[in-house]
Amino acid sequence: MLNLTGKNALVTGIANNRSIAWGIAQQLHKAGANLGITYLPDERGKMEKKVAELVEPLNPSLFLPCNVQDEDQIKSTFETIREQWGKLDILIHCLAFASKEDLTGDFSQTSRSGFNTALEISTYSLVQLSGAAKPLMTEGGSIVTLTYLGGVRAIPNYNVMGVAKAGLEMSVRYLASELGPQNIRVNAISAGPIRTLASSAVGGILDMIHHVEEVAPLRRTVTQLEVGNAAAFLCSDLSSGITGQILYVDAGYEIMGM
Ligand code: NAD
Numbered sequence: 001m002l003n004l005t006g007k008n009a010l011v012t013g014i015a016n017n018r019s020i021a022w023g024i025a026q027q028l029h030k031a032g033a034n035l036g037i038t039y040l041p042d043e044r045g046k047m048e049k050k051v052a053e054l055v056e057p058l059n060p061s062l063f064l065p066c067n068v069q070d071e072d073q074i075k076s077t078f079e080t081i082r083e084q085w086g087k088l089d090i091l092i093h094c095l096a097f098a099s100k101e102d103l104t105g106d107f108s109q110t111s112r113s114g115f116n117t118a119l120e121i122s123t124y125s126l127v128q129l130s131g132a133a134k135p136l137m138t139e140g141g142s143i144v145t146l147t148y149l150g151g152v153r154a155i156p157n158y159n160v161m162g163v164a165k166a167g168l169e170m171s172v173r174y175l176a177s178e179l180g181p182q183n184i185r186v187n188a189i190s191a192g193p194i195r196t197l198a199s200s201a202v203g204g205i206l207d208m209i210h211h212v213e214e215v216a217p218l219r220r221t222v223t224q225l226e227v228g229n230a231a232a233f234l235c236s237d238l239s240s241g242i243t244g245q246i247l248y249v250d251a252g253y254e255i256m257g258m
């Protein structure tokens with residue numbers, strides 16, 4: 001059965017109690033995993049305090065700042081894992097960012113810097129974190145990232161994030177191909193729209209959610225905990241034959257043509 005005891009899991013992307021990464025961390029904890037949590041530090045340390053209070057019940061044995069735009073923070077995160085844990089089994093990549101002005105209006109007007117930022121934070125970070133995790137996954141491992149249908153179809157206003165997710169999904173395949181011989185599996189969960197800090201900042205997200213509630217086979221949206229359950233599955237031996245895949249956790253929305 002689903003059992004992650006003895007597994008060391010690094011979870012990125014928790015900002016608050018609505019984060020998808022929070023749903024994932026709770027389900028990995030429930031399955032018995034030992035957790036390390038990273039957060040995006042700010043100048044005043046507000047995020048550190050907020051996330052620390054939130055995750056306290058999950059007893060993380062590591063709690064570290066990790067801005068993926070900062071090479072040194074990534075280095076020291078994995079250095080600490082090497083010293084404290086010795087090996088890593090699970091990496092959850094659950095972060096994305098594009099500048100707000102690039103998530104509305106004409107895609108053709110995306111600035112060079114906006115394009116670069118979105119792909120650096122949302123796409124390259126998976127490659128970078130996986131490369132850092134590789135030498136620590138000495139007993140095999142599982143890497144899971146979060147993607148969205150807007151990386152496969154043109155969804156209004158998703159714009160540069162769609163390009164970033166297309167790159168992310170292809171990165172999953174190349175990483176799976178490279179890391180498979182070391183028994184490291186790499187998969188993505190394509191989640192349906194969920195109200196989180198990132199999505200709530202997007203105009204029209206409620207209309208999109210209502211559309212999914214009308215059209216998706218299950219006639220509802222999905223929850224962070226449902227995504228967390230799928231992630232726990234992809235991190236466990238129950239999915240030992242699965243790598244390089246995009247698993248839709250979207251109440252079935254993706255299959256519909258109308
Ligand atoms: P969220 O705002 O809770 O999470 C986004 C996280 O990215 C935050 O924790 C933030 O701190 C982190 N982040 C941003 N820039 C960073 C940086 N430079 N370094 C480190 N961390 C950084 O929102 P969410 O909706 O839970 O998003 C998590 C993932 O799920 C993203 O990849 C998103 O694209 C994906 N996703 C979201 C939805 C949705 O509808 N909410 C649907 C499908 C996929």
Ligand code: 0WE
Binds near residue numbers: 148
């Ligand atoms: O991947 C996402 C959210 C990504 C995101 C959201 C923001 C808003 C705040 C990345 N960067 C930022 N930057 C900000 O300043 N989702 C899948 C949720 C989402 O975002 C959309 C969606 C959906 C769904 C944007 C446009 C249209 C639909």
